[in-house]
Amino acid sequence: MRHDALHQLSRVLLLLGLAALAGILWVLLPLLLPLFGLGGDPGLVAWNRSVALISGHAGNDSGAVCTAADGTVTRTEAEINAAVAQLAAERLRRAGADVVVLDEYDERLQGLEAAVLVSLHADSCIDASGYKAAVHTYSVIPETNRRLLACIDAAYPAATGLAFHPNTITHNMTEYHAFQRIAATTPAAILELGFLGGDGALLTEQPELPARGVSDAILCFLKAQSTQKP
Numbered sequence: 437m438r439h440d441a442l443h444q445l446s447r448v449l450l451l452l453g454l455a456a457l458a459g460i461l462w463v464l465l466p467l468l469l470p471l472f473g474l475g476g477d478p479g480l481v482a483w484n485r486s487v488a489l490i491s492g493h494a495g496n497d498s499g500a501v502c503t504a505a506d507g508t509v510t511r512t513e514a515e516i517n518a519a520v521a522q523l524a525a526e527r528l529r530r531a532g533a534d535v536v537v538l539d540e541y542d543e544r545l546q547g548l549e550a551a552v553l554v555s556l557h558a559d560s561c562i563d564a565s566g567y568k569a570a571v572h573t574y575s576v577i578p579e580t581n582r583r584l585l586a587c588i589d590a591a592y593p594a595a596t597g598l599a600f601h602p603n604t605i606t607h608n609m610t611e612y613h614a615f616q617r618i619a620a621t622t623p624a625a626i627l628e629l630g631f632l633g634g635d636g637a638l639l640t641e642q643p644e645l646p647a648r649g650v651s652d653a654i655l656c657f658l659k660a661q662s663t664q665k666p
């Protein structure tokens with residue numbers, strides 16, 4: 437009889453001990469994990485930051501259209517933009533960002549307030565190679581936009597191997613319609629991912645590379661912003 441009671445008591449104590457240990461771990465783990473570079477949401481660069489991507493031409497038109505000699509369509513700009521936008525959005529969400537992928541003339545662009553907006557386009561079907569990016573000529577936040585461009589110029593070529601393609605930045609880019617719709621304080625850039633002609637194989641067969649370039653550029657920018665005094 438007595439032996440049974442002791443046995444019961446020790447089992448209760450063991451269970452209580454385990455419960456206490458679990459409780460202590462529950463409290464300490466979130467504090468300890470970031471020390472080892474694991475978990476801990478605040479450690480994510482883009483945690484809770486709002487990122488907007490425009491899938492160029494979506495909901496409006498095909499953009500540039502490439503055709504074979506017999507006239508059949510081989511690739512369209514809008515398809516490439518959409519594939520890269522989705523892959524980049526997934527990567528940014530994994531880094532904790534709150535991402536929206538918008539159409540070219542999306543209603544949500546009006547007065548849009550976001551940590552950053554990047555519009556994704558691609559260049560024509562000619563046999564040329566390279567990316568280019570531009571920001572609004574008349575921005576009220578030129579310094580901030582310059583930091584965004586610097587991040588694109590660092591991250592995008594690193595991920596894709598593409599070089600900057602100079603001398604083809606047009607007014608369509610620097611006075612891009614979306615720049616004039618969004619809130620003046622929203623940092624924004626338009627990025628031409630590459631040429632559908634010369635860079636067509638990369639853009640269609642390895643869209644994860646431009647997507648990585650886009651997400652790395654945005655994460656670089658968000659990181660720079662978080663260390664910058666407002």
Ligand SMILES: [Zn+2]
Pocket residue numbers: 492493499500513557558
């Ligand atoms: Zn376009």
